[in-house]
Structure formats: C-alpha cells, structure tokens
Amino acid sequence: MSKIIINTDKAPQAIGPYSQAVKSNGLLFLSGQIPLTINGEMCEGDFEARTRQVFSNIKGILQSADLTFKSIIKVNVYLIDINNFAVVNHVMEDLFDAPYPARALVQVSVLPKNSEIEIEAVASMTS
DSSP: OOOEEEOOTTSOOOSSSSOSEEEETTEEEEEEEOSBOTTSOBOOSOHHHHHHHHHHHHHHHHHHTTOOGGGEEEEEEEESOGGGHHHHHHHHHHHOOSSOOEEEEEEOSOOGGGOSEEEEEEEETTO
C-alpha cells in the first residue's frame, strides 16, 4: 500500500500529530478541518462564515492535490449544535453540484479549540 502525505500552505497546518491529508489507493483522505484561518487563528463571524472557512480549508487541500469539490465522495460533519444543520445544508448547496457526496452529520459535545464545527472528507483521485 502506497501512502503519500499532503502538506500545503493553502490550508492551516495540523494542530496535532496528523497530516492534512493522505493519498492512498486512489483516494485522498482529508483530516478534519475546523474554522482556522491560514494563520492558525479561529475565523471571526457567524456560524455560516465559520462553515465557509472550513470548506475553504478543504478546498485548499484539494487544490494541492489537483482536485475540486467534485472529487469529494464522502463528507463527515461534526456539530456542537444540531440546530446548525440547515446552515450546513445551505453552504453545501452553494459549494457543491449534484450529485452530492455521501454525508454523515452528527452532534458532538466538544471539538478542538472549542470549534462549533469540524468537517472531514474523502475524495476520489480518479473522478
């Protein structure tokens, strides 16, 4: 099994012992992203702005692998407050074209840096 580590300055650096993304067997596995700016600071603004920052981070990682949102096949969304479900849907409808990726969305009790949202994704290298 080959494994290629993705490290880009188009997204915030990892805040722990993990890679931004890993390529393996035709897939790109993106680590969970929270609304950090490139400088590692939490994004200001409302929940929608923070959600868009998370997807901006994901876009930066995808671009470093010559991929786009169309390459994403699975998204896992973690929310502190399930009442933000509709905002996530709105942002995803804005950024993704149908057919949409598979998705799980769950409420959790706490996320790194007290973030309200974290999103991880899997992308196909062949789509």
